[in-house]
Amino acid sequence: MCGIIGINSNKSVSATIINSLKKLEYRGYDSAGIATLSNGFINEIKSEGRVENLEKNSSVQNMEGNIGIGHVRWATHGLPNSINAHPHSSQNVSVVHNGIIENSTLLKKFLVSKGHKFKSQTDTEVIVHLITENLKTENIVNSIKKTLKALHGSFALGIIFKDQPDLIVGARRGSPLAVGYGPNENYLGSDSYALKSMTNKITYLNDGEFCVIKKDHVEFFNEDGTKINKKVLELSSEDEKYDKGDYKHFMAKEIEEQPITLKNGIKEYIDSANNDINIYNIPWKKNEISSITLIGCGTAYHSCLMAKYWFEELTSLDVNVDIASEFRYRKNRFKKDTLYVFVSQSGETADTYAALDLCKKNGMKTCSVVNVIESSIARDSEFVLPIHCGIEIGVASTKAFLGQILILYILALKLALVRGDLEKKDLSKKLKDLKELPKLVEKTLQTDNKIQNVSSTFNEAKGSMFLGRGFSYPIALEGALKLKELSYVHAEGYPAGEMKHGPLALIEEGMPVVVLAPRDTYYKKTISNMQEVIARGAKVLLITNKSSDEIISENIWETIEVESTNEDLLPFLLTIPLQKLAYYSALKKGLDIDKPRNLAKSVTVE
Ligand code: AGP
Secondary structure, eight states: OOEEEEEEOSSOOHHHHHHHHHHHGGGOOSEEEEEEEETTEEEEEEEESOHHHHHHOHHHHTOOOSEEEEEEEOOSSSOSSTTTSSOEEOSSEEEEEESOBTTHHHHHHHHHHTTOOOOSSOSTHHHHHHHHHHTTTSOHHHHHHHHHHHOOBOEEEEEEETTEEEEEEEEEEBSOOEEEEETTEEEEESSHHHHTTTOSEEEEOOTTOEEEEOSSOEEEEOTTSOEEOOOOEEOOSTTTTOOOTTOSSHHHHHHHTHHHHHHHHHHHHEEGGGTEESOOOOSSOGGGOSEEEEEEOHHHHHHHHHHHHHHHHHOSOEEEEEEHHHHTTSOOOOOTTEEEEEEESSSOOHHHHHHHHHHHHTTOEEEEEESOTTSHHHHHSSEEEEOOOOOOOSSSOSHHHHHHHHHHHHHHHHHHHHTTSSOHHHHHHHHHHHHHHHHHHHHHTTOHHHHHHHHHHHHHSSOEEEEEOGGGHHHHHHHHHHHHHHHOOOEEEEEGGGGGGTGGGGOOTTOEEEEEOOSSTTHHHHHHHHHHHHTTTOEEEEEEEOOSSOOOOSOOSEEEEEOOOOGGGHHHHHHHHHHHHHHHHHHHTTOOSSSOTTOOSSOOOO
16 A cells, blocks of 8 residues: 665665655555665655655755665555655654554554654554654664564554664565665565566565665564574566556556457466366365355456356356455354455455455465465465466556456366366367457457547546446446546446346436446346436447347447457456546546556555
């Protein structure tokens, strides 16, 4: 949710910190700040809004110091202004924080009683004063240990000390944090993406661990202050040069990349030589699993819902889905023969990670479908299925959604085959259709003009509906979410068959309604639902697939036809026009497409 960077070097660090913060802005961009140590003082500069506002500040340009920390914020406690921006500093300590301190009110009362003066409304500031208080009686390691023990909630911390001009402390509980190793300098960062431009040698902290970063070495400790050794990973540099190229936005590029990312996934998982699926190392026997529960948030939850339909169609497994933030507090009946599947692009979403942790604590089988393979959710799952989409920067997920549902579809095929629910000959037909999918997506990406024409109608309306049945229903939800999060207009995804049970009352003259009605099992029923809304004045944007059959309805405002394929795969194609609709609506409103207001790419707090 927020981004952290720290650098301990033998040269000035402010410019590198600012550049790293720009890479971290996809994690949050309400405000930004930097603190360095020079001439025995902590220098702190903060600004509201984007990193470029901080960069323009002349004092930043002349900021001295070979040790520093920086932060981009997504506000949880306190307004997104420069006072509440991080770092937070006392005379002796400066802290950047990602997470939520749940007992900050109590701690603040105690610290105020000890004479500490607070400047901000944030929970983070209690950490500054608690360390300062503990430093009165403890050395650095013990004061950190004592402070962390007193904190309830989640944190990734970067800390510098006036009286310790040669070190940075990092600490992690529930929010990701990594150490990077460079020539005569070492780094601290929220994730590998922030560090990749400086190094590909990374160590990830686990919950409860903290570290002391010097220029030439790093020491790691567990929560009781015992020194530990940690692995140094060498990350692939393929993503390093990821930029917009000649696209206006990362999202535009990521929409157009989908044929390639689908090809990557298919190449990775389809074993053409053996007409099989290249998931051979499933750690459980087929009779050890009789049900599946899929868990995720936001778009990843929609992937889970989409997968439910495929698992039910292809296998004899019982299938449940749940929103991670609901699942983690539900009175769950954990059963040994249930496989829990966690879907997450970032692999750091706090609610999804907490749900995984809960399942592991109950001895459950866990599998994750992630894009960031070095993420916490991937590292802590028993079995990982990467989606191989490459970095996704746009906060509104596009290629990762298609990547998630591709891998979930492939997993459903594999489990169906292994369990005898699917014949080999039927699998080969499905794999043949699957291999055609990237080309069909390529063609469907050409549906631009019509979408551009209709997009302003969605901006001007006070709300819109996205309707679908069966396989199209999860896609209706996803299309509505895309429009909401990019254009800031109300949109609701709904089962087409449910409209008559209340929401039909919403329909009024000129209200835009997207109806997903591919020529599938549900086609005729959905067309009659479409006629119900047209009869009440709705402007229907019908999204269907190419067919020789005439569309049996009149007064349709606009029709978009995607390519045709087998029913299972139509959801991939129906998604494309909806992604573009949201994109062009936001473009017409001149909104920030890659960083929509109030959002962040990875929601690492509850
Ligand atoms: C996607 O368009 C959204 N920005 C958001 O719902 C996202 O899917 C959700 O926060 C889950 O993120 P994750 O896949 O990284 O876990």
